[in-house]
Amino acid sequence: MAQKDTLLNLFAGGCSGTVGAIVTCPLEVLKTRLQSSGFALRPVFQVQLGTLSGTGVIRPGTVTPGLLQVLRSILEKEGPRSLFRGLGPNLVGVAPSRYTYAKSKEMFNGLFVPNCGLVHMSSAGVAAFVTNSLMNPIWMVKTRMQLEKRAKGEKKMNALQSARYVHKTEGVRGFYRGLTASYAGISETMICFLIYETLKKHLAMNQYNSPNNEKEKGASVFLGLMLAAAFSKGCASCIAYPHEVIRTRLREEGSKYKYFFQTGRLIAVEEGYAAFYRGLIPQLIRQIPNTAIVLSSYELIVYLLGESK
Numbered sequence: 001m002a003q004k005d006t007l008l009n010l011f012a013g014g015c016s017g018t019v020g021a022i023v024t025c026p027l028e029v030l031k032t033r034l035q036s037s038g039f040a041l042r043p044v045f046q047v048q049l050g051t052l053s054g055t056g057v058i059r060p061g062t063v064t065p066g067l068l069q070v071l072r073s074i075l076e077k078e079g080p081r082s083l084f085r086g087l088g089p090n091l092v093g094v095a096p097s098r099y100t101y102a103k104s105k106e107m108f109n110g111l112f113v114p115n116c117g118l119v120h121m122s123s124a125g126v127a128a129f130v131t132n133s134l135m136n137p138i139w140m141v142k143t144r145m146q147l148e149k150r151a152k153g154e155k156k157m158n159a160l161q162s163a164r165y166v167h168k169t170e171g172v173r174g175f176y177r178g179l180t181a182s183y184a185g186i187s188e189t190m191i192c193f194l195i196y197e198t199l200k201k202h203l204a205m206n207q208y209n210s211p212n213n214e215k216e217k218g219a220s221v222f223l224g225l226m227l228a229a230a231f232s233k234g235c236a237s238c239i240a241y242p243h244e245v246i247r248t249r250l251r252e253e254g255s256k257y258k259y260f261f262q263t264g265r266l267i268a269v270e271e272g273y274a275a276f277y278r279g280l281i282p283q284l285i286r287q288i289p290n291t292a293i294v295l296s297s298y299e300l301i302v303y304l305l306g307e308s309k
Contacts, residue, residue, distance in 0.1 A: 014095030016297035020290040021090045026083035027286035028090075032146040033070050034279035035248035037255065067282055079152045086142035088159045093138045097131040102298075104130070124193035125186050132182040137175035139182075141166065143251040169253075180260040181247035188240035192232045196295065199228035225299055226292040233291035237284055242276035244283065 065073070074082050104127035108119045141162045150156045157165065166174045203224045246264055249257040257263040267275050 017094035031279040031282040086145040089142040128189040178247040178250040185243040192236035195232035229295040230292040
């Protein structure tokens with residue numbers, strides 16, 4: 001039975017995560033480009049009028065490209081296929097990461113009071129730590145592929161070529177760039193799962209007390225799970241988002257960003273605190289439906305396969 005549950009968790013996690021990753025890949029590419037230093041600041045010139053001599057003063061200024069500008073630039077210069085850069089490495093890491101979450105929660109349910117708040121926070125935190133430690137080389141390659149800019153017709157590196165290039169130029173340590181930022185982002189995962197599991201418990205209680213028939217209950221619960229997942233991820237992303245920007249900067253090729261706090265200081269000094277939220281809009285557009293799809297699909301697959309036993 002335990003082996004069946006393990007395979008069930010792996011299959012459900014893999015299917016739901018794969019669907020979410022494919023659908024939202026273009027948004028992840030846009031988010032990563034906006035977070036990078038290459039898109040962070042562009043020089044312009046501002047003319048200040050109204051001086052005593054009647055002449056204008058030219059001052060250097062900066063502008064940052066918006067979401068639609070970056071999208072248009074990618075489509076015109078690189079082609080639509082570039083919006084799916086890094087999808088391969090992303091899919092490789094989907095099933096193990098979702099499975100780790102499920103097994104960690106299962107383990108902590110056996111140690112503490114089942115489904116209490118401590119279980120959800122502890123299991124989500126440990127699962128995120130393990131997943132980040134094991135999958136960082138894959139995420140590193142994915143980020144490099146998403147940041148690679150090549151004109152239409154130019155050959156782009158695939159995942160294996162990118163991995164070989166990282167190993168050749170930076171060694172094994174290069175695959176673990178941005179890991180400290182990922183650890184800092186564990187708080188996002190813990191917040192998300194704590195809110196989600198709390199809302200899920202309330203949904204289960206409402207379903208139990210509902211006078212509707214089983215078919216109506218099932219539809220309302222599935223919709224409720226999607227909304228709960230979306231709300232949970234939205235709150236968590238807004239709170240913990242700065243670590244995402246720092247992580248992308250740390251993973252850039254040949255960048256001046258070396259360490260977590262050093263990167264944070266450089267961004268704050270050179271670009272201002274608003275830079276820590278660059279790419280937040282595509283992140284929310286991507287993560288909210290993605291998390292809603294992944295978590296609700298996972299619950300549905302587990303339920304359907306469990307019913308068929």
